[in-house]
Amino acid sequence: MIFSSQVPSMVPLWTPFEWALAMILIAFLLCFAAVIWGYLADPKSLRRFPSPSVAAFTPFWAIWKNARGRRYLAVEAGHRKLGPVVRIGPNSISFSDPHAYKAIYGHGSPIIKDGFYDNLAGSTPAMADASDRHLHATKRKNVSSIFSAKHVALMEPKIVDAVHSLLRAIQIKSRGGTVSAADGYPVSSNGEFDLRPWLNMFSFDAFWSVLWSSSYHFLERGNDECKSMDTSGRVTTVHAMDSFQTGVHFNSLCAQLGPFQYRFARWVSKWTRQGRAIGEFSGMARHGTVTRLKRTVESVDFFSFFPVEITPKTPCPLTIPDLVAECASFLNAGNDTTQITLTNVMFQLAAHPKHQDKLYSALTASLPKTAQRVASFAELSQIPYLAACIDETLRLMPPVRFGLPRRTVGKGSMISGHHIPAGVTVSASVHTMHRDESLFHDAEDWIPERWIPDSPDSSEEELKRLKEFVLPFTTGGRACIGRNLAYMELSICLAALVMAFEWHISDTARQSFTHFERFNTGPVSLMISATLR
Numbered sequence: 001m002i003f004s005s006q007v008p009s010m011v012p013l014w015t016p017f018e019w020a021l022a023m024i025l026i027a028f029l030l031c032f033a034a035v036i037w038g039y040l041a042d043p044k045s046l047r048r049f050p051s052p053s054v055a056a057f058t059p060f061w062a063i064w065k066n067a068r069g070r071r072y073l074a075v076e077a078g079h080r081k082l083g084p085v086v087r088i089g090p091n092s093i094s095f096s097d098p099h100a101y102k103a104i105y106g107h108g109s110p111i112i113k114d115g116f117y118d119n120l121a122g123s124t125p126a127m128a129d130a131s132d133r134h135l136h137a138t139k140r141k142n143v144s145s146i147f148s149a150k151h152v153a154l155m156e157p158k159i160v161d162a163v164h165s166l167l168r169a170i171q172i173k174s175r176g177g178t179v180s181a182a183d184g185y186p187v188s189s190n191g192e193f194d195l196r197p198w199l200n201m202f203s204f205d206a207f208w209s210v211l212w213s214s215s216y217h218f219l220e221r222g223n224d225e226c227k228s229m230d231t232s233g234r235v236t237t238v239h240a241m242d243s244f245q246t247g248v249h250f251n252s253l254c255a256q257l258g259p260f261q262y263r264f265a266r267w268v269s270k271w272t273r274q275g276r277a278i279g280e281f282s283g284m285a286r287h288g289t290v291t292r293l294k295r296t297v298e299s300v301d302f303f304s305f306f307p308v309e310i311t312p313k314t315p316c317p318l319t320i321p322d323l324v325a326e327c328a329s330f331l332n333a334g335n336d337t338t339q340i341t342l343t344n345v346m347f348q349l350a351a352h353p354k355h356q357d358k359l360y361s362a363l364t365a366s367l368p369k370t371a372q373r374v375a376s377f378a379e380l381s382q383i384p385y386l387a388a389c390i391d392e393t394l395r396l397m398p399p400v401r402f403g404l405p406r407r408t409v410g411k412g413s414m415i416s417g418h419h420i421p422a423g424v425t426v427s428a429s430v431h432t433m434h435r436d437e438s439l440f441h442d443a444e445d446w447i448p449e450r451w452i453p454d455s456p457d458s459s460e461e462e463l464k465r466l467k468e469f470v471l472p473f474t475t476g477g478r479a480c481i482g483r484n485l486a487y488m489e490l491s492i493c494l495a496a497l498v499m500a501f502e503w504h505i506s507d508t509a510r511q512s513f514t515h516f517e518r519f520n521t522g523p524v525s526l527m528i529s530a531t532l533r
Ligand code: HEM
Pocket: 127, 128, 129, 140, 329, 330, 331, 333, 334, 335, 337, 338, 341, 398, 399, 400, 404, 472, 473, 474, 477, 478, 479, 480, 481, 482, 483, 485, 486
């Protein structure tokens, strides 16, 4: 009796910790069962398509590959192993047939942008993120005049100014110096320096000036510190390149989740560096927009052309959140792609000295002596070999390499002879298409001459295919709106770099030149040396 009175009347079966563990296990088993059930039930008949590894069961296959910067390569390897139609997610199909590319993205295709973009968009979608056709058409109408040939031409002096700053900076780096006390980019003892951040600072300086007539003068400082403003108006100093790269990478990873999981991931990540970087980048656009609204500028910039008042042509003008969203989207789309292309083409020219000499001779032969330091776009447009070097780089190393996600609607679509029902994510990658040996000879090699009619490396048939299937800006109603600006900036900057310097790359640097995929796929670094001509 004494003994039993000491025993509590109710002994708890499990401790709170054991209960928590049991709950986690049950939640895990339920998720696992839901995944298997989704796969077996197969309401959209996607099991007919082969898939690499666990891709058919979970989006984390693609997210994991993207986290390691290699998703486009994993998808390409999947096609090589499994064929032209591959399931790369529970609800996501990738095609490698070039004609499938046209069916998905081309003019007249009913297929729309995927929920991936709705996730990216946040509360105020920019034109580039609007998946709804009608909303996109209204937004594109609002901004299309900004990108007219006439308005883009007005931006040339701003680009030229930034090119002069770049040349000054490179001249100092080529001699092993620093551009200012804040310059954080060393030159190694053999004279090599990383050209990538300098081209990135160029693309920021140039685009800031084109968009808002302002500049942080990154190139003059050798430093990318700038201002970011949060939604409450608090201003902080951030590093533009890191905020952009980290923020875009993390946002692209999360956007591959469903809408609920995306919001949850963003909420959880508020306390991480990655989550904060997303806010810092949009804060850079907010700060640029708010300060530009307070200033009057002497020369026109892109911002001057935004419709902010109701007119018959613009019945739905832009509000301040719309302006911030468009500016963030332009800053995102227009800056990194330019940097990536310039870095890639400089790599190719340094790695192919004969082609570099050929381009230099073409430039000196065509340009008047007075124009040779920084030539005008009108003069440079007359030099086919310059365009060929840019186009061949965009073919072999397009800045946007992954299959842009699109969603089938209505009664579904026929793609490559397969009926894909509505509500499926479909994609095709230009990286795979641009390297298709059935379209282009020696497709893995950089051969600018293939773009030049009547050269030994070109043929009439291949030239037709180059025009039809080399689509770094994609095609159809969602194709790049900034293409004219991109060619102007690339041509002026590239010609000036080749006219001013001779570029060299060591074997070690050549072999260690690698790319990393975030949303765009860009070079990690480009160690190079330059000699003043
Ligand atoms: C080499 C340079 C460039 C390349 C390779 C490129 C490529 C692309 C691609 C592939 C898309 C489609 C993206 C998607 O569907 O998700 C796109 C869209 C877009 N690009 Fe570019 N781009 C370049 C330069 C620029 C520049 C300089 C701007 C200037 C702001 C710009 C602005 C845009 C915009 C606003 C869109 C969205 C168009 C829409 O949805 O209607 N791009 N670009």
